[in-house]
Amino acid sequence: MARIRSAVILAIAGLALALPALSQNRPKTLHDSGDPTLTLTPPLRGAAVAPPGSAAPNADPHNFEGVWWLQGYEYMLGPEPGVPPPLKPEYMKVLERRIRAKNAGTPEADASTQCFPHGMPRVMESPYPIEIVQTPGRLTILHEVAHNIRRIWLNRDHPKDVPLTFLGDSVGHWEGDTLVVDTVGLNDRTFIDDEGSSHSTQEHVIERFKKTEGGAKLDLVITVEDPVTLEHPYSYHRTYAWRPDVRPQEYICEENNRNAPVNGVTVAK
């Protein structure tokens, strides 16, 4: 099923390429330089909203339960589409290196290609659906992509010595109808985004989730701080659509992980 959905997403990607309006007025190359070796991957158009006749969204602004699907998909997660994160010069050079490698057909392996979790904030930028489950004191986000899972603990602090993990330690609280989620404890084996913006273990991500349009949409403002790789914190805005018609599918990245050893020996070339 994951394969079927991949085919659908590729078809959507094809549509996105065929829709110049989507990529109008946004840089097609890094720094809008016109340098073809720094060509940015165009966005995906993204999933549709729920079809007519779908179950009505839950009107409770504090109830996020259900399946949501990101509207559009950006390969680079800067403050604006086509604009890179405010990386320090040495990390901007790393991003340029990765974009050039990608355009040369020899991309650098990132976490997701090795079936590791996608890291933050990148895991929230998925062309696959996510499912939110709310139990007392907890929000759980089950991502279809690579069975990523985030546990957001409500009304508590991060542990003192937070272990470094791919998706970090997340705590949340309500500010009115906005759920504010604070994440630290991220290892540096992932990138901020699909193009390859770097973050360090000092990365700090703040997410503000709020239901809009009577619950048909979930707005997300993400703020990224990283004193090691970023000149200054920055924020960007994304929207998910309520999709009661969608059931997340089994997605087993490991099925195609040819680097996995058999009896301790890597057989793939």
Place this chain on the structure above:
Amino acid sequence: MSGAVRALIAAALACAMGSAAAATPDLTGVWINDKPVDMLKAADGGAPPLKPEAKAIYDQHRATAARGDRSFDGVPRCLPPGLPRLMLMKQPFEILQREKTVYFVYQINRLPRRIYMNESLPQDPDPLYLGYSVAHWDGNALVIDTVGFNDSTLLDNAGLPHSDALHLTERYELAPDGAHLRAHFTIDDPMTFTKTWTARAEFVRKPGYELREDVCAARLATPAKP
């Protein structure tokens, strides 16, 4: 019957139904199998009723495993262990029980199961590692029916095979102490077994335990130092 009597009966019925709903146990929390088994046995202690050709595969798996060769098994390559094998390992998992869906989320490689309440099984399910699950409450027991397994997984660590015709029924009953969960696994796979058979397992609550981020592929990439 007067309107007032009807209203009274309706109220009494609603009350009875309400109390029945309230009696549904809440399985939400973290659980672990403290008595894991490598070789699944029937509840009476007997060997699984394998057909001769399936027994030959099982014996071959055990013989190659004894030589240290587990190439028949996807788990060392981070593929999902399948069912009921996932439930036979000493691995914590959490149940998130909601009205329409019950989630089983395993610590091992963060695998999720979604179990849809009060729905029918699909007629032509896709072949999956963890199958397609529906469930209902039978009194205090959560009964999960799962079909749509691919035939690449094993029923236990020892290498007990199954076909894609496997229909697994799991029955979970919360013990009166609320801290133990008793399970019966009924295995219906006419391609592999001479008859339907049932195995047992028990889980204990791990109050206060929080599932850790376990990334199998990262474990393989950076093996622990000896």
